[in-house]
Amino acid sequence: MLCYTSLDILDIQWIWQFFSSGHTNNWAVLVCTSRFWFNYRHVANTLSVYRSVKRLGIPDSHIVLMLADDMACNHRNPKPATVFSHKNMELNVYGDDVEVDYRGYEVTVENFLRVLTGRLPPSTPRSKRLLSDDRSNILIYLTGHGGNGFLKFQDSEEISNVELADAFEQMWQKRRYNELLFIIDTCQGASMYERFYSPNIMALASSQVGEDSLSHQPDLAIGVHLMDRYTFYMLEFLEDIHPASKTNMNDLFKVCPKSQCVSTPGHRTDLFLRDPGSVLITDFFGSVRKVELTMDAINLTDPIKQMEEDPVNGEEQKEVYSYADQLPVSEIIHQKPKQKDWHPPDGFILGLWTLILLVFFKTYGIKHLKHIF
Amino acid sequence: CVCACMSATVDAAADIQGTSAPETVVPSSVPQPKDDFQEELVIRPLHSGDIYASFQFRTLWDTDFMRENKVSHYRLFPKSLGQVISKFSVRELHISFTQGYWRTMQWGQPFIPSPPGAELWVWFQDSVTDVDATWKELTNVLSGIFCASLNFIDSTNTVQPSASFKPLGLGNVTDHSFLRYATLPREIVCTENLTPWKKLLPCGSKAGLAVLLKSEKLFHSSFHSQAVHIRSVCQDWQCKTTSWELRQTLNSVFDLHNSGQTKREWSLFKMFSRTLTEACPLASSSKLYIDITDNPQVTTSLLSQAVVLGDRRTFSVYDLTQETTFGTVRSLNLLIRWKSNEGEMLRPLLHAERYVAGYGLQTGEIHTLMYNNHPYRSFPVLLLDSVPWYLRLYIHTLSVTSKGKDNKPSYIHYEPSKDRVKPHLLEMLIQLPPNSVTEVTVQFERALLKWTEYPPDPNHGFYVGSSVISSLVPSTVAMHTNSTRERPLFSSFFPCKEESSYFVRIYTEPLLVNLPTPDFSMPYNVICLTCTVVAVGYGSLYNLLTRSFQIEEPNPGLAKRIANVIRRMRGVPPL
Numbered sequence: 001m002l003c004y005t006s007l008d009i010l011d012i013q014w015i016w017q018f019f020s021s022g023h024t025n026n027w028a029v030l031v032c033t034s035r036f037w038f039n040y041r042h043v044a045n046t047l048s049v050y051r052s053v054k055r056l057g058i059p060d061s062h063i064v065l066m067l068a069d070d071m072a073c074n075h076r077n078p079k080p081a082t083v084f085s086h087k088n089m090e091l092n093v094y095g096d097d098v099e100v101d102y103r104g105y106e107v108t109v110e111n112f113l114r115v116l117t118g119r120l121p122p123s124t125p126r127s128k129r130l131l132s133d134d135r136s137n138i139l140i141y142l143t144g145h146g147g148n149g150f151l152k153f154q155d156s157e158e159i160s161n162v163e164l165a166d167a168f169e170q171m172w173q174k175r176r177y178n179e180l181l182f183i184i185d186t187c188q189g190a191s192m193y194e195r196f197y198s199p200n201i202m203a204l205a206s207s208q209v210g211e212d213s214l215s216h217q218p219d220l221a222i223g224v225h226l227m228d229r230y231t232f233y234m235l236e237f238l239e240d241i242h243p244a245s246k247t248n249m250n251d252l253f254k255v256c257p258k259s260q261c262v263s264t265p266g267h268r269t270d271l272f273l274r275d276p277g278s279v280l281i282t283d284f285f286g287s288v289r290k291v292e293l294t295m296d297a298i299n300l301t302d303p304i305k306q307m308e309e310d311p312v313n314g315e316e317q318k319e320v321y322s323y324a325d326q327l328p329v330s331e332i333i334h335q336k337p338k339q340k341d342w343h344p345p346d347g348f349i350l351g352l353w354t355l356i357l358l359v360f361f362k363t364y365g366i367k368h369l370k371h372i373f
Numbered sequence: 374c375v376c377a378c379m380s381a382t383v384d385a386a387a388d389i390q391g392t393s394a395p396e397t398v399v400p401s402s403v404p405q406p407k408d409d410f411q412e413e414l415v416i417r418p419l420h421s422g423d424i425y426a427s428f429q430f431r432t433l434w435d436t437d438f439m440r441e442n443k444v445s446h447y448r449l450f451p452k453s454l455g456q457v458i459s460k461f462s463v464r465e466l467h468i469s470f471t472q473g474y475w476r477t478m479q480w481g482q483p484f485i486p487s488p489p490g491a492e493l494w495v496w497f498q499d500s501v502t503d504v505d506a507t508w509k510e511l512t513n514v515l516s517g518i519f520c521a522s523l524n525f526i527d528s529t530n531t532v533q534p535s536a537s538f539k540p541l542g543l544g545n546v547t548d549h550s551f552l553r554y555a556t557l558p559r560e561i562v563c564t565e566n567l568t569p570w571k572k573l574l575p576c577g578s579k580a581g582l583a584v585l586l587k588s589e590k591l592f593h594s595s596f597h598s599q600a601v602h603i604r605s606v607c608q609d610w611q612c613k614t615t616s617w618e619l620r621q622t623l624n625s626v627f628d629l630h631n632s633g634q635t636k637r638e639w640s641l642f643k644m645f646s647r648t649l650t651e652a653c654p655l656a657s658s659s660k661l662y663i664d665i666t667d668n669p670q671v672t673t674s675l676l677s678q679a680v681v682l683g684d685r686r687t688f689s690v691y692d693l694t695q696e697t698t699f700g701t702v703r704s705l706n707l708l709i710r711w712k713s714n715e716g717e718m719l720r721p722l723l724h725a726e727r728y729v730a731g732y733g734l735q736t737g738e739i740h741t742l743m744y745n746n747h748p749y750r751s752f753p754v755l756l757l758d759s760v761p762w763y764l765r766l767y768i769h770t771l772s773v774t775s776k777g778k779d780n781k782p783s784y785i786h787y788e789p790s791k792d793r794v795k796p797h798l799l800e801m802l803i804q805l806p807p808n809s810v811t812e813v814t815v816q817f818e819r820a821l822l823k824w825t826e827y828p829p830d831p832n833h834g835f836y837v838g839s840s841v842i843s844s845l846v847p848s849t850v851a852m853h854t855n856s857t858r859e860r861p862l863f864s865s866f867f868p869c870k871e872e873s874s875y876f877v878r879i880y881t882e883p884l885l886v887n888l889p890t891p892d893f894s895m896p897y898n899v900i901c902l903t904c905t906v907v908a909v910g911y912g913s914l915y916n917l918l919t920r921s922f923q924i925e926e927p928n929p930g931l932a933k934r935i936a937n938v939i940r941r942m943r944g945v946p947p948l
Contacts, residue, residue, distance in 0.1 A: 035829055073472065073563035073592055081564050081588040096588060099520050100565040105828055106522050123510045125517020154829040156893070321543040321605075321612045323868035326876040327845045329753050332536045332802055333783045 023137040023178045026287040027130060028053045028063045031112060033144030033153045035069040040083070040224040041215050043071045045143045045185055045231040047093040048085045052238040053139065056286035064115055064130055066102035068144075068154050078222060085227050085235065087219040101128050109159045116140075117170045134175035139183070139284045143231065146186030148209055149194075165195040172198040179272070181284040185230045187212040190266040202272040202279070204252065206230030207263035214262050229261045243286050249276040407435040407616075408449040410575050410656045412582045415688070415863050417664035418711050421479045422629035423595065424639045428582060428622065429485075429862040430574055435608065435616040439498065449655060450619060451573040453518050458603065458617070461511045464551070465496040465540050468515065469600035470562040472592065473626075474882055477724045482682045484863045485622045487598045488839035488880035491521060491560035496540050497551040508553045520565045523557070529762065530838070531555040532798045535786045537757040537843050541868065542604025543615055556759070558836035558883040562597060564588040570599050573621060574653075581653025581693070582661075585645040586623065596626040602866075610855050620866070640708040648706040652693035659693040661707075662861065668711050681864040683722075683848030683875045688861075720746045722846050723754070723805075727839075727881035734819060734889040737764075741813040741840055741881060745805035747847060752874070753783075753804050754844040756813065760797040760837055762790040763820040763888060770816040773801070776809045792820075819888050827890065837884040845874040 030053070032046035050065055072083050072094045083094040102111060114120050115130050132138055144151055150158040171177050182203040184192050189205030196203065206213040206228070215225035216232045227235070233256040241247055253267050253276070269276050325331070345353075410432050417425045434450045438459040447455055457463065469487040493512065501507050508531065516523035535549050567588055571578045578586055591597055602620040627644050629637065641648055652659035662677075666686045675690045691698050691705065699705050724744045731737035743754060760766055768787055773780045784802035788795070805811050851872040853860065867876045929937070929948075937947040 070561045070563055073561055079589070080592040094564065096564065097568055098565050099568060101520065102522075103520075103565070104522055104559075104561070105525070121513075123513040125514055127517045127520075156829040319613075321607060321615055322545065323542070323870070324539045324544055324547055325870055326539050326541075326867065327753065327755060327843055328539075329783075329802065329845075332755070335536065335784065 022135065023283065024135040025132070026058050026062060026137050026139070026284065027132045028058055028139040028141070029066075029115060029130060030063065030139075030141045031066040031107065031143070033068055033107065033142065033151060035154045037069075037071070037074055037076045038224055039069070039144075040071050040222070041227050042143045043067055043069065044083050044085050044093060044227050046141065047083050047098070048227065048231060048235045049141050049183075049238075050098070051093045051095065052235065052241075053285055056238075056241065056282060057243050058285075058287040060099045061127065062287065063099075064102070064128065065098075065100050066107045066112065066115075067100050068104070068107040070103065076223075084219065084222065085232070087217050087226060089219070089221070099127065105154075107154060109153050109157050109163075112153075112159065113163065113167050116167045116176075118174065118176060130176070132176050135178050136176070137179045137181070137284050138177045139181050141183045141185075142192075143185040143228070146184070146188060146192065148188050149191045151184070151186055151192060161192045161195045164192060165197060168196060168201060169198045172200075179274075179279075179283070183234075185213060185228050189213065190268075193268050196268070196271060199271055200273060201268075202249065202276065203268040205266045206256070206261065208266050211263040230256050230263075230265060233260055238281075238285065241281050241285065243282060245280075245282065247281045249279045249281065252281060409433045410449045410653070411658045411862060412653060412656050413658075413660045413662065413862050414582050414585075415484070415662045415664065415861075416707075416709065418637070418639070418667070418709055419480050419626070420667075420713075422637045422713065423480065423626050424629075424644065424709070425480060425483075425624070425626050426644060427484050427624045427863060428586070430583070430621040431862055432575065432619040433606070433616050434619075435614070438617065439500075449575045450617070454573065454601070454603065454619065457511070457514060457518070461507050461514075462498040462501045463495060463511070463603065464498045464544065464605070465542050466493075466603040467495070467541070467600070468493045468519070469598060470519070470521065470560065470566050471596075471598040472562040473594070473596035473598075475596055475598075475626075475880070477721050477879065480626060481719075482721055482877060483598075483624055484681065485598070485600060485602075485624060485866060486878045486880055487600055487624070488556055488558070488841070489883050490556055490558035490836070490838070491523060492554075492556045493523065493526065494538055494552070494554040496544075497553075499546065499548070499551065501551065504551060504553065512555075519569055521560060523560075525557060526555040528795055529793065530557070530759070530796060532759045532788075532796060534757055534798070534800060536784065536800055536802070537755050537841060540604070541602070541866075542606060542618070543612075544605070554759070556838035558838050562599070563592065567591070567599065570601070570621065570623075573601070573619075575655045576653035580651055581656060581659055582649065583653070584649065585641070585647050587646055590627075590644065590646050591623075591625055593631070594625045595628040595631065596624065598622075598624045620862070636710070637713065638708065638710045641706045648704040649693060650699065650704045656694070660861070661691040661693060661705075662688040662863075663691075663707065663709060665689050677861075679861050679864045680850055680852055682877070683846060683850065683852070685850045722747050723752075723842070723844055723877060723879060725840070725842050725879050725881045727884065729884050729886055734887060736816060736818050737886065738814055738816050739766075739837075739884065743803070743805060743811045743813075743842060745807060745809050745811070747807050749807050750847045751804055751806045752844060752846055753802055754842050756799075756801045756803060757841040757843070758797070758799040760790070760799070760817070761835070762792050762794070762796055763822060763835065764797075764817040764837065764886065765790070765820055766797050766799075767816045767818070768799075771799075771813070772815075773803060773811065773813050775806050775811040780804070780806075780811060819886070821889055824891070824893075827893075831888070831890045834885040834887045837886060839880040839883050842879040842881070844877055844879070846877050847873060848875045 030046050030050050032042045034042040046065070046067060050063065053063060054060070071077060072081050079089065081094065082092045085091050085093045115128070118130060120129055142151060144153070146152060150160045152158050168180065177200070179200045180202070182193060182201060185206040188207060188209050188211065190208045193203035193205060214229050216227045216229045218225045237252065237255045256265055258264050410430070412430045415427045419425055432449050436444055438444060438455065439462065443459060444455060469492050471487045471489050474489050475483055475486065493515070495508065495511065497504055497507060505528070509527065512523045512526040532554050533549060533552055534554055538552060538554055539547055567586065571583060571586060574583050576583060578584060600622045602622065604618055605615045606618045608614045608616050627639070632643070664686055665688065675692070676687060677690050678685055678687050693705070722745070724746065725742065727739065727741045729737050730740055741756065745751065773782055780803060782801040782803045786798070786800040788798040790797040803811060852869045852875050854869050854872060869875060933948055940947050
């Protein structure tokens with residue numbers, strides 16, 4: 001009897017922990033904001049986070065990947081269709097099954113804010129939308145070149161920390177997220193999360209205000225730096241995570257100390273309601289789905305009858321189809337240009353003719369009218 | 374294989390139904406599947422030592438997308454494209470993504486031509502009321518399906534050709550107001566476009582010829598083009614009923630020197646880093662053709678001939694649906710070795726070039742050269758040019774000359790551009806005299822764009838899409854005019870109406886022009902300079918007006934001060 005009750009309590013505790021995070025789906029918005037070949041490392045950063053997030057279970061339909069330039073099929077890339085994160089071409093983070101939702105010139109501040117707030121034109125396809133609800137945990141990762149209070153998009157525009165904070169507030173007001181993890185890997189990255197004021201946001205940055213984030217290692221065959229230090233060590237940390245691991249956020253805060261990163265990574269948890277020690281990495285990087293087990297049987301309805309195709313079209317239609325002539329020379333030569341519809345003369349022409357008539361009659365007098373009409 | 378599985382489940386259902394609920398109706402016969410899938414790969418060694426591989430996957434489906442009840446049961450035809458066809462009332466859709474430029478003089482004619490970048494042309498059904506709005510929505514949906522930035526297609530790069538791009542499928546009515554054509558010459562092709570393209574195939578990339586499509590090898594080539602073509606075709610030679618045809622084509626040219634080899638020796642493994650192990654189980658035919666016309670000493674088991682691009686070619690055929698093709702090792706890898714011919718390659722009959730002439734950033738000239746290499750026959754070509762609005766063409770300078778003399782086109786259609794609204798459209802039907810070069814020149818002026826219209830890298834330049842040259846070229850052998858299903862796919866893409874000539878479409882190079890680019894840091898410089906000038910000027914003026922000046926005695930020196938102190942003590946006036 002005693003054994004039975006103690007098992008009961010443990011069961012209840014385990015069940016309560018399982019439901020404590022409160023989210024039902026996961027989304028990720030991964031943005032690389034830099035253009036040009038020498039910013040290869042920013043694309044590699046974003047793709048390595050994409051790879052980890054996909055590996056831990058978030059499907060492509062729940063990932064919005066924005067890459068501002070194409071490095072894999074760039075003509076300068078000695079190994080086309082690959083983006084490497086480790087030197088000596090050890091790890092190809094581009095892979096074979098990648099779906100980039102926004103690429104090239106589409107990665108702009110406006111599109112990024114529209115994706116976050118959901119205010120997109122009605123014809124935008126589903127893969128380009130962030131269709132999150134109030135039970136979604138969203139991971140937002142930004143990388144590129146930044147400064148104190150801004151992040152540069154494609155060398156032509158910037159997004160400021162105030163705009164970003166306002167966008168997150170819009171998301172909160174519209175109930176577009178349950179919890180949000182914001183990671184940024186740029187120079188002076190901590191300035192970007194200073195202005196957040198919406199609840200349930202946890203933020204990490206690769207460097208403090210006044211510090212530069214440094215790149216990790218160049219590859220001599222490719223000729224550019226492959227990754228930034230913070231994301232490199234974060235990738236190594238995430239490679240050890242599997243969908244069922246219980247590692248929490250405090251371990252993520254310890255990634256890349258000053259000895260490895262040269263800059264001081266920072267984090268901000270005051271807006272987050274739960275204790276970071278109880279937040280699992282897989283709450284944001286993985287896609288944990290709740291499964292309800294039921295013991296009841298469910299009755300399936302009758303199978304749908306196959307629609308009867310109309311078989312009688314062949315007999316009724318006697319017309320024979322034929323292919324169009326690809327270059328009907330005589331038809332083309334005799335193709336008359338379309339006659340423009342006749343429009344009544346517009347105001348200017350009418351005014352001009354009125355003026356001419358007035359001047360004529362003023363000079364020559366009204367008695368000449370009978371000669372005209 | 375699939376049919377057998379279906380009948381098994383129906384029998385099982387019948388058994389269960391028989392025991393529990395005798396009054397429910399069970400379909401007694403399984404409906405015959407009306408869709409068919411064929412795949413083929415043609416490998417042609419080229420004269421320059423490169424090798425050309427052309428994949429074609431065709432799905433035929435006898436259904437009606439335009440009826441009121443939506444089609445809901447898809448088997449081989451991909452559902453995403455079927456929904457696009459029925460939602461946007463598409464009659465024909467052709468979309469291609471290409472990396473690289475097809476070098477006609479070195480490689481001959483391709484089976485399926487395509488321009489660099491992305492190209493989309495669509496014929497809509499007569500029932501569409503607002504073609505432009507439907508076109509805009511269609512481009513957005515396709516950009517989501519193919520992961521490409523096709524949403525940049527808008528009215529500034531869409532044209533409505535008046536005589537080119539006649540429908541390749543069935544149809545008697547050709548009202549060009551239902552046709553739209555657009556190109557994006559800057560669009561890149563990479564794995565993210567190949568992945569959704571492969572997912573449209575019935576077997577995906579798991580079985581059949583599609584296992585060879587690995588991105589690391591395909592994009593390491595001189596030319597890579599993948600396309601999707603949807604149209605209606607005849608079901609049989611009588612052509613009383615139609616069916617929908619979906620063709621997915623992929624053309625690649627692998628470079629001899631780029632891949633690091635010296636001998637003209639290629640194998641499937643060297644080209645694709647894979648070998649073939651089985652045909653796609655859903656395919657009714659799966660064939661591999663190797664072009665051996667230039668190397669007739671090859672003796673292999675199965676040979677066949679086909680007339681393609683005006684020439685009769687001999688092919689060695691491997692049928693992948695037969696188990697014997699794969700042998701005991703259960704995989705097929707072919708080695709192709711050929712010697713370079715001492716003689717010249719047969720020159721293609723029609724070939725074109727285009728370039729920009731001139732200097733400076735104000736004016737320029739576009740030259741298009743079309744070569745007719747036939748010794749005694751002349752034939753007509755239809756030239757379609759779509760130039761963006763920021764290159765202002767001076768059409769009064771348009772000149773068409775052949776062999777030094779003026780050659781007046783028999784049909785000219787010109788639609789002038791409107792700034793920021795639509796591009797120039799120039800279509801001309803020109804008769805090319807035999808063995809000649811025809812040059813079309815037109816002068817243009819470059820416009821200055823507004824600040825926000827410049828892309829983030831404006832010094833790269835701005836692209837002008839390829840010109841399209843459509844022509845009926847006389848052929849050396851009689852072409853087949855009836856379309857039967859037994860013909861190999863690569864010879865049945867363009868419909869053929871007469872035996873003496875075949876239709877060919879050529880794309881010229883896209884142009885890259887530099888527009889006068891402002892210095893984007895100037896506003897910052899101007900603000901700093903203006904503020905400094907205003908501060909200095911206003912400050913000085915303010916000081917002059919409001920300050921009053923008093924004369925102040927200079928400070929006396931130390932000796933004088935001490936002397937003054939002594940004099941004051943003595944009571945004497947100071948110095």
